[in-house]
Amino acid sequence: MEEIPQLKVSGKDMKHLPCINDAWLAIEHDKIVGFGKMQDWEGIADWTNLTVIDATDKLVMPSYCDSHTHIVYAGSREGEFVDRINGLTYEEIFERGGGILNSAKKLRVASEEELIESALERLNEVMMQGAGAIEIKSGYGLSTESELKMLRVIKKLKTLSPLTIKATFLGAHAVPTEYKNNKRAYIDLLITEMMPAIAEERLADYCDVFCEQNYFTKEETIEILTAGKKYGMTPKVHAEQLSNSGGTLAGIEVGAISVDHLEFVGNEEIKALKDSETMATILPGAAFFLGLPFPPARKMIDAGLAIAAASDYNPGSSPSGNINFLLSLCCIQYKMTPEEAINATTINSAYAMDLSKTHGSIAVGKQANVFITKEIPGYSFIPYSFGSNLIETVIINGKVI
Ligand code: NIG
Ligand code: FE
Numbered sequence: 526m527e528e529i530p531q532l533k534v535s536g537k538d539m540k541h542l543p544c545i546n547d548a549w550l551a552i553e554h555d556k557i558v559g560f561g562k563m564q565d566w567e568g569i570a571d572w573t574n575l576t577v578i579d580a581t582d583k584l585v586m587p588s589y590c591d592s593h594t595h596i597v598y599a600g601s602r603e604g605e606f607v608d609r610i611n612g613l614t615y616e617e618i619f620e621r622g623g624g625i626l627n628s629a630k631k632l633r634v635a636s637e638e639e640l641i642e643s644a645l646e647r648l649n650e651v652m653m654q655g656a657g658a659i660e661i662k663s664g665y666g667l668s669t670e671s672e673l674k675m676l677r678v679i680k681k682l683k684t685l686s687p688l689t690i691k692a693t694f695l696g697a698h699a700v701p702t703e704y705k706n707n708k709r710a711y712i713d714l715l716i717t718e719m720m721p722a723i724a725e726e727r728l729a730d731y732c733d734v735f736c737e738q739n740y741f742t743k744e745e746t747i748e749i750l751t752a753g754k755k756y757g758m759t760p761k762v763h764a765e766q767l768s769n770s771g772g773t774l775a776g777i778e779v780g781a782i783s784v785d786h787l788e789f790v791g792n793e794e795i796k797a798l799k800d801s802e803t804m805a806t807i808l809p810g811a812a813f814f815l816g817l818p819f820p821p822a823r824k825m826i827d828a829g830l831a832i833a834a835a836s837d838y839n840p841g842s843s844p845s846g847n848i849n850f851l852l853s854l855c856c857i858q859y860k861m862t863p864e865e866a867i868n869a870t871t872i873n874s875a876y877a878m879d880l881s882k883t884h885g886s887i888a889v890g891k892q893a894n895v896f897i898t899k900e901i902p903g904y905s906f907i908p909y910s911f912g913s914n915l916i917e918t919v920i921i922n923g924k925v926i
Contacts, residue, residue, distance in 0.1 A: 560889070625698055640674070656688065660835075687922055694729035743775045808836070810851060832861075
C-alpha cells in the first residue's frame with residue numbers, strides 16, 4: 526500500500542486502496558523510510574546491516590487504528606449478555622441499575638494496578654490482532670475520584686504499551702445512581718470539578734458524551750462539550766445509537782472530531798455531516814452484539830461521506846477489539862467493499878483521533894506500525910475469512926513484537 530496523501534478518504538475514493546505487488550518496505554528506527562517495487566530495489570538504497578523479513582506471498586498492511594474503545598474496565602458483564610438472550614433489552618438492563626452502572630460499581634472498587642493489568646492484557650491482545658493506535662475512554666467512574674483514576678490508568682498505559690494511545694473523558698456516560706434525581710448537579714460536577722482537575726493533570730485529549738434518551742439530551746451534550754473545549758478537550762459524541770436523539774447535530778455544532786454509532790442517523794444528519802469536518806464513525810461490533818439495526822453505511826458513503834469504523838471494545842455492548850472481524854461485519858452486514866472497510870479502519874479511524882498525519886497508511890515518514898499476514902491471496906481474504914487469525918508478524922514503532 527502506498528501513500529494516501531489525504532488525511533481521510535471520502536465517498537467514492539473509499540473504494541480505492543493503493544497497493545503494490547512484489548514490493549519492498551524499509552523501516553529505520555520507528556519510521557517508514559521507503560517502499561517501492563522489488564524490480565526498482567537494486568541500486569536505490571545503500572543501506573547496510575539490514576534485518577530482512579521475507580514477506581513473499583504475504584500482505585504488509587498498515588496497522589489498524591481503533592478510534593473508539595472503553596478498554597479500561599473492571600470485571601465483565603456476561604450475566605447481562607444472558608439476560609438479553611432471555612429477552613431483556615439493553616435499556617431495560619440499564620433501568621434496573623445494570624449496564625454502565627454495573628461497570629461503574631465494579632470499577633469504583635478496583636485498584637489502579639488491577640485496572641492497568643487487565644487493560645494491558647487486552648491491549649496486547651488487540652495489538653496482536655493488528656491494532657497500532659487506540660483511543661480509550663473513561664466513563665465507568667462517574668465520580669471525580671473514579672474518573673480521575675481511570676484517566677490516570679490510561680496515562681500509565683501510554684508508557685507501558687507500545688501502542689499509540691489517545692485518552693477521552695467520558696464522565697457524561699450515564700448519570701450515576703447518587704445523582705439519579707438530580708442530573709443538573711451531576712452536569713455541574715462534570716464541568717466545575719472534574720474538568721478542571723483533568724485539565725490540571727493533562728489527562729484527556731477528548732471529551733465525549735452519551736447523547737441518548739435516559740442519558741444526556743442534545744442541549745446537555747452541547748453544554749458539556751462546549752465546557753470541555755474550554756479545558757482543551759476536543760469533542761466526540763456517542764450519537765444516535767438507540768434512537769435519533771440529536772447527538773450528531775450537537776457534535777457538528779461544537780466541531781466534534783467524530784460522532785460515533787449512528788444506527789438511527791437520518792437524512793438531515795447525513796447532509797450536515799457532508800458539510801462538516803466531523804468523521805462519521807460506525808461501531809459494527811456494538812450493533813452486532815446488541816442486535817441493533819445497522820447504521821446506513823452504504824447510504825452515507827454513497828452520499829460522499831468519509832466513514833470510519835472502530836471496535837467500541839467494552840464489557841457491555843462490544844466485548845471484542847478484533848478489527849479483522851470488524852472488517853467482516855462491514856463487508857457482510859453493511860455491504861462495504863473490502864477497500865472501504867480497510868480505509869474505514871486505517872486512515873479514516875486515524876483521522877477520528879487526530880493521527881492521520883502519522884498513522885493509518887504506509888507512507889514515508891509515518892510511524893512504522895504495520896503487520897504481515899500469513900500467505901494469503903489478497904486483502905479481501907481477511908474479511909472473507911471471518912473469525913480466522915491471519916496475522917503472522919506485528920511491527921510497532923519499528924520493532925517486531
Ligand atoms: O459505546 N453507548 C454507550 N456506551 C457504550 C456501552 C457501554 C456499556 O454498556 O458499558 C457503547 O456502546
Ligand atoms: Fe462507546
